[in-house]
Amino acid sequence: MTEEISTQSGNTRIHVTKRGIYTSVTEIVSVHLPIPLLKKLDELVEKGYFQNRSDAMREAIRRLVRDYENPRYTFTVG
Incomplete structure (x- = not known):
């Protein structure tokens, strides 16, 4: 239930x-999103990668946070 x-x-x-x-x-x-970006998000949902927009957004934010907390590459300037 x-x-x-x-x-x-x-x-x-x-x-x-x-x-x-x-x-x-x-x-x-x-969240305000450009229409073309929202259409791409909806395509991922329609293809079955995610159950709905919320699931897709949560996963995108998880990956963004992970990438910022654990950068794969370190760049030095100069």
């Missing part, structure tokens, strides 16, 4: 999903 609860306090919107013993608490954010 899945139970979902959404609440808003000021500008913060929180979404809680309960599935058995697993509980996920997320904050809902709005």
Whole structure:
């Protein structure tokens, strides 16, 4: 059984999903994206790489954070 609860306090919107013993608490954010980029994102969802836009965005942000925290290359100037 899945139970979902959404609440808003000021500008913060929180979404809680309960599935058995697993509980996920997320904050809902709005993002402005160029239409061509959004279409590419939707293509990835349609091809089955992700369940929905939110899953795709979460994975993109995880990879971005990982890349910044663990740079593969170090460049020195001069």
